[in-house]
Amino acid sequence: MKHNKLKSVKQNMVETLELPKDLMYGDSIVTITGRREVLIENYKGILEYTGEYIKIQTKNAKLTVYGKKLSIEYYTNEDMKVVGFVKSIEYEA
Template identity: 60%
Template sequence: MRKNNKKELKKDFKNHMVESLELPKDLVYRAAIVTVMGNRELLLENYKGILEYEKEYIRIQAKSCRILVRGKNLNISYYTNEEMKITGIIQSIEYE
C-alpha cells in the first residue's frame, strides 16, 4: 500500500469517527476559530503563535494555515495559550 493511500485511509477514518461520535471539530482538529464582532474586534482561538505584529497587520500561525489580519491601529488586547483578542479597525482577514 502506498504511503499516500495509508494517509488518506487514516484521514478518512478520523473524519468518520468525528462525524459518528459528533465530536466538536475544533477540539479534534485544533482548528482555528475566528470570531469577528463588527470591524473593531476579533477573537482568535486555537492558534500556535504570533509571527508578525505591526499596527497595520498581524500574522498568526494556526495549525493548518496562517491568518493575516489587516487594518489600522491593530492591537493585541490580550493573549493566552488558547486565545487572543485583536482590536482596532479590521479591514480584512486572509488565510494563507
C-alpha cells in the same frame, strides 16, 4: 495512502459521533465582532505584528488580520483578542 485512510476514518468518526471539529482537528476558531474585534482561539504563534497587520500561525494555515491601529489586547496559550479597525482577514496555506 495509509495517512489518507487514517484521516478518512477520523473524519467519519467525528461526523458520526458529532464531536466538535475544532477540538478533534485542532482547527482555529475566529470570531469577528463588528469591525473592531477579532477573537482567535487555538493558534500556535504570532509571526508578525504591526499597527497595519497581525500575522498568526495556526495549525493548518497562516491567518493575517489587516486594518488600522491594530493591537493585541490580550493573549494566552489558547486565545488572543485583536482590536482596532479591521479591514479584512486572509488565510494562506
